[in-house]
Amino acid sequence: MLLARSLHALVLDLLSTGDLLLVEGASPETLAQELVAALPSQAAFAQVGPYLAQALIQSPWVEELFTDDHELAVRLSGLEL
Numbered sequence: 686m687l688l689a690r691s692l693h694a695l696v697l698d699l700l701s702t703g704d705l706l707l708v709e710g711a712s713p714e715t716l717a718q719e720l721v722a723a724l725p726s727q728a729a730f731a732q733v734g735p736y737l738a739q740a741l742i743q744s745p746w747v748e749e750l751f752t753d754d755h756e757l758a759v760r761l762s763g764l765e766l
Contacts, residue, residue: 688724693717694764695737695757704752711746719744734758 696713699705707716723740734754741750741757752760 689717689721691761691764692720695761696720698760698764699750699752704756705741705750706748707746708748716741716744716746719746733761737761 693713696705696717700707700713707713720737720740724736734757737757738750738752738754741747
């Protein structure tokens with residue numbers, strides 16, 4: 686699934702730049718799966734930045750997020766898979 690690969694790539698990108706810290710024992714795969722599972726409840730994918738920021742902040746796997754809604758959307762749209 687393209688969306689799952691995109692979200693996994695975004696999580697890896699955020700981790701590699703230090704914009705995302707996971708709690709001990711968490712994996713990027715688990716976090717990406719959580720984001721994909723939560724997506725159907727999102728009404729408008731046009732609001733992907735706010736959705737991702739909220740989902741990441743609320744995730745029990747995330748310790749800290751150091752980026753904003755707009756940057757998340759830009760980075761997701763700029764990913765090369």
